Amino acid sequence: xxxxxxxxxxxxxxxxxxxxxxxxxxxxxxxxxxxxxxxxxxxxxxxxxxxxxxxxxxxxxxxxxxxxxxxxxxxxxxxxxxxxxxxxxxxxxxxxxxxxxxxxxxxxxxxxxxxxxxxxxxxxxxxxxxxxxxxxxxxxxxxxxxxxxxxxxxxxxxxxxxxxxxxxxxxxxxxxxxxxxxxxxxxxxxxxxxxxxxxxxxxxxxxxxxxxxxxxxxxxxxxxxxxxxxxxxxxxxxxxxxxxxxxxxxxxxxxxxxxxxxxxxxxxxxxxxxxxxxxxxxxxxxxxxxxxxxxxxxxxxxxxxxxxxxxxxxxxxxxxxxxxxxxxxxxxxxxx
Amino acid sequence: xxxxxxxxxxxxxxxxxxxxxxxxxxxxxxxxxxxxxxxxxxxxxxxxxxxxxxxxxxxxxxxxxxxxxxxxxxxxxxxxxxxxxxxxxxxxxxxxxxxxxxxxxxxxxxxxxxxxxxxxxxxxxxxxxxxxxxxxxxxxxxxxxxxxxxxxxxxxxxxxxxxxxxxxxxxxxxxxxxxxxxxxxxxxxxxxxxxxxxxxxxxxxxxxxxxxxxxxxxxxxxxxxxxxxxxxxxxxxxxxxxxxxxxxxxxxxxxxxxxxxxxxxxxxxxxxxxxxxxxxxxxxxxxxxxxxxxxxxxxxxxxxxxxxxxxxxxxxxxxxxxxxxxxxxxxxxxxx
Numbered sequence: 001x002x003x004x005x006x007x008x009x010x011x012x013x014x015x016x017x018x019x020x021x022x023x024x025x026x027x028x029x030x031x032x033x034x035x036x037x038x039x040x041x042x043x044x045x046x047x048x049x050x051x052x053x054x055x056x057x058x059x060x061x062x063x064x065x066x067x068x069x070x071x072x073x074x075x076x077x078x079x080x081x082x083x084x085x086x087x088x089x090x091x092x093x094x095x096x097x098x099x100x101x102x103x104x105x106x107x108x109x110x111x112x113x114x115x116x117x118x119x120x121x122x123x124x125x126x127x128x129x130x131x132x133x134x135x136x137x138x139x140x141x142x143x144x145x146x147x148x149x150x151x152x153x154x155x156x157x158x159x160x161x162x163x164x165x166x167x168x169x170x171x172x173x174x175x176x177x178x179x180x181x182x183x184x185x186x187x188x189x190x191x192x193x194x195x196x197x198x199x200x201x202x203x204x205x206x207x208x209x210x211x212x213x214x215x216x217x218x219x220x221x222x223x224x225x226x227x228x229x230x231x232x233x234x235x236x237x238x239x240x241x242x243x244x245x246x247x248x249x250x251x252x253x254x255x256x257x258x259x260x261x262x263x264x265x266x267x268x269x270x271x272x273x274x275x276x277x278x279x280x281x282x283x284x285x286x287x288x289x290x291x292x293x294x295x296x297x298x299x300x301x302x303x304x305x306x307x308x309x310x311x312x313x314x315x316x317x318x319x320x321x322x323x324x325x326x327x328x329x330x331x332x333x334x335x336x
Numbered sequence: 337x338x339x340x341x342x343x344x345x346x347x348x349x350x351x352x353x354x355x356x357x358x359x360x361x362x363x364x365x366x367x368x369x370x371x372x373x374x375x376x377x378x379x380x381x382x383x384x385x386x387x388x389x390x391x392x393x394x395x396x397x398x399x400x401x402x403x404x405x406x407x408x409x410x411x412x413x414x415x416x417x418x419x420x421x422x423x424x425x426x427x428x429x430x431x432x433x434x435x436x437x438x439x440x441x442x443x444x445x446x447x448x449x450x451x452x453x454x455x456x457x458x459x460x461x462x463x464x465x466x467x468x469x470x471x472x473x474x475x476x477x478x479x480x481x482x483x484x485x486x487x488x489x490x491x492x493x494x495x496x497x498x499x500x501x502x503x504x505x506x507x508x509x510x511x512x513x514x515x516x517x518x519x520x521x522x523x524x525x526x527x528x529x530x531x532x533x534x535x536x537x538x539x540x541x542x543x544x545x546x547x548x549x550x551x552x553x554x555x556x557x558x559x560x561x562x563x564x565x566x567x568x569x570x571x572x573x574x575x576x577x578x579x580x581x582x583x584x585x586x587x588x589x590x591x592x593x594x595x596x597x598x599x600x601x602x603x604x605x606x607x608x609x610x611x612x613x614x615x616x617x618x619x620x621x622x623x624x625x626x627x628x629x630x631x632x633x634x635x636x637x638x639x640x641x642x643x644x645x646x647x648x649x650x651x652x653x654x655x656x657x658x659x660x661x662x663x664x665x666x667x668x669x670x671x672x
Contacts, residue, residue: 022636185642188626188634190526190550196626196635204636211640212626214526216551216583220647223585247552249559253593254586290524290532290548296630298524299532300358300540304547306521311556 006160007045007053009124013061015054017044018160018194022201033062033081040088040095043192047161048094048235048270049130055098056123058085059106063116074112078103078119091243091283091310093236093272098126127163133267133324134165138174141231141265141322145175145182149228152185152218155245156198157233157265167233167265169202171322176208183209185227189245190215191289191307215247222258230255234266237321239333241277241312248310252317264313265322268334283309342496343381343389345460349397351390353380354496354530358537369398369417376424376431379528383497384430384571384606385466391434392459394421395442399452410448414439414455427579427619427646429572429608434462463499469603469660470501474510477567477601477658481511481518485564488554490523491581492534493569493601503601504567505538507658512544520546521563523554525581527625527643551583558594566591570602573657575669577613577648584646588653600649601658604670619645 007015013030019042020026028044030036036058039045045054062081068074082103086096105122109115145151151172155161158169165173175182184203189195196212203210213221221227230251236243242264255262272280287305291298299305315330325334343351349366355378356362364380366372372394375381381390398417404410418439422432441458445451481487487508491497494505501509511518520539525531532548539546549557557563566587572579578600591598608616623641627634635641651666661670 023633187552188526190524190552193634196639200639201636204639209640211642212623212635213642214551214582214626216523216526216586217642217644217647219586219589220582220644221642223647246550246556250552250555250586250590253555253590257589257593287548290550293629294632296632297359298529299548300537303532303536303540304545306547306549306553306557308553308556311553311559 005127005164006050007057007163008127009057009060009120013057015039015045016160018046018198019044021197030061032065033058033084036061037084037088040085047156048092048233049134049162049167049267050160051089051092052094052098052269053123053127053130053163055085055095056102056126059099059102060120060123063106063119066112068112071109071111071115074115075107078106078115089283090281091235094269097269101126130163131165134162134167134170135174136324137167137265137267137322138165138170140326141171141263142174142178142180144261144263144320144322144327145171145180145229147180149180150183150185150226152187152221152227152230152251153199154187154195154215154232154248154251155189156194156202158199158202160198160202161233167267168231169199171231171265172208173206183211185221186210186212187215187218187247188212189247194245218251219254222254222260227260229261229263231263231265234264234270235310236280237264237266237271238275238277238280239273241314242318243280243282243310243312246308246311249313252313256317261319262317263320263322264318267324271334273336277312285309341463341500342386343393343499344463345393345396345456349393351375351381352496354382354534355380357533366397368401369394369420372397373420373424382530383492384428384569385470385498385503385603386496387425387428388430388434388605389459389463389466389499391421391431392438392462395435395438396456396459399442399455404448407445407447407451410451411443414442414451425619426617427571430605433605437462466499467501470498470503470506471510472660473503473601473603473658474501474506476662477507477599478510478514478516480597480599480656480658480663481507481516481565483516485516486519486521486562488521488523488557488563488566488587489535490531490551490568490584490587491525492530492538494535494538496534496538497569503569503603505535507567507601508544509542518544520544521557522546522548523551523583524548525583526551530581554587555590558590558596563596565597565599567599567601570600570606571646572616573600573602573607574611574613574616575609577650578654579616579618579646579648582644582647585649588649592653597655598653599656599658600654603660607670609672613648621645
């Protein structure tokens with residue numbers, strides 16, 4: 001299976017531009033923190049675990065580009081960069097988690113040069129940890145899948161959403177690596193098509209059988225008995241709900257109605273035990289994402305549009321939270 | 337409100353090309369039965385009631401273009417045309433209903449010229465009936481809507497799906513005409529965007545407040561209490577199920593889960609009392625409808641795709657069937 005990374009450091013910060021997949025696999029070098037923030041906002045890099053690494057690497061990038069000659073000056077610059085990076089996509093918790101980890105490592109240092117090294121070292125550690133954690137989470141999750149299962153997934157919680165391997169798709173990869181035959185139904189995931197552009201591409205690269213469907217088809221397939229399990233990733237898991245790509249909640253209700261297990265695969269860094277659903281502001285994105293596609297107009301001009309990036313699925317609809325500490329059936333939660 | 341027609345006869349058969357809306361409002365003249373069949377297959381004309389009229393007008397067109405000099409020769413030609421038209425979109429029952437009505441009227445005639453007149457006369461009758469029936473159906477349905485309701489609809493069951501007025505949108509138009517404030521959530525309806533291209537356009541033309549959403553957002557909106565009722569049209573209603581645009585079933589289950597009424601608005605010509613769900617073959621459409629849009633590739637080449645045009649919603653999920661004979665709560669059905 002493909003082991004390449006979606007974000008990495010090689011004399012500078014590099015990432016795969018996910019907006020132009022599956023047409024092109026193009027690495028981009030981030031020349032500034034501003035460019036990284038644009039890449040995060042426009043989803044060139046996306047997916048909760050990948051954003052964790054992007055946040056930490058963003059601090060390392062700010063340090064690398066800084067001309068500060070002492071620790072105090074450097075930390076003031078980094079605080080500023082950290083705030084801007086965290087604000088670029090507020091709903092996904094991993095972004096601020098990654099930024100904070102790199103900032104804590106930086107804050108322990110006494111010289112500007114040590115801060116540079118420490119921030120980069122922490123970002124590299126997060127990136128390596130991410131793959132390790134996903135493989136562990138994948139191993140636990142794979143036990144939930146049976147040979148010949150048909151698994152529905154939404155959006156992309158694959159290696160493109162992480163540094164490598166993936167969360168929801170990591171579970172599927174681990175099951176396949178363990179010798180199980182798994183067939184995936186990938187929901188295209190409107191409006192930005194992460195399912196058709198990224199998940200279908202990733203799985204076909206790995207020769208895991210995949211059938212692409214529109215998001216609205218999941219209910220009908222469940223009714224026909226064509227779906228055995230649903231697995232999705234998460235952008236934030238509060239004490240009471242899973243925030244994930246818009247559409248996840250509908251699949252969860254449909255799964256419950258049809259008595260199909262609904263699993264969420266996410267590392268502990270996605271858990272937010274400080275908050276409840278009502279505390280979280282869901283990012284609303286530009287109307288044009290729904291009204292146009294590659295210059296083609298799909299709706300009349302000036303129409304009202306509602307375009308939230310995420311929805312919240314209450315934990316009572318979740319059959320299991322698949323983490324690197326094992327699988328937890330709500331209201332059970334993984335230990336901190 | 338706009339009263340123009342989507343299909344009409346004016347020295348020949350004309351229809352609005354619905355594939356290029358909302359960009360352009362372009363009438364097309366059908367020069368042959370083959371061209372009409374292409375227009376039906378490619379959804380230039382679509383929607384169950386409009387297809388009823390298209391079927392009957394198709395027979396009139398075949399008669400108009402025929403050089404047959406006697407009734408026997410003419411009827412042989414028409415039989416052939418009728419079979420081809422009926423086969424062009426087999427799931428929508430109204431198409432064959434319209435063809436059959438025009439054929440029955442033709443079969444009673446004794447000369448080629450009388451057949452021409454009778455087929456056209458029957459098609460014109462169906463077209464006029466359609467608007468009358470929709471307004472009647474709209475009047476019954478409007479009583480189910482309360483002032484300030486937020487109504488979710490899927491696909492386009494508006495005047496573009498009919499000769500005029502509309503079924504699901506006809507109910508909304510009638511409620512608005514009766515002085516109620518109604519706000520509509522229009523699901524974009526992947527893959528062909530009849531919701532964003534047609535429903536959002538129709539409603540904004542009539543200045544009825546509408547918010548466009550992706551199909552996957554309905555569950556989340558219901559959970560937030562933003563949807564009071566769901567109304568959709570139908571392509572065929574068998575003894576046990578409503579066949580309608582793919583995605584309808586998911587909205588129906590979500591409505592049931594959230595205790596929201598789910599209504600189906602359709603004329604009696606959409607009812608198929610001879611069949612059950614299992615008897616009906618659902619049309620599967622080309623994979624490219626999901627994989628590309630206006631030349632832009634949304635999925636890797638060669639990927640497996642499942643693209644049914646319709647799904648089946650069992651009648652037990654339907655709160656009411658809105659017809660020109662009144663509203664019927666299943667298992668009650670309208671009298672024949």
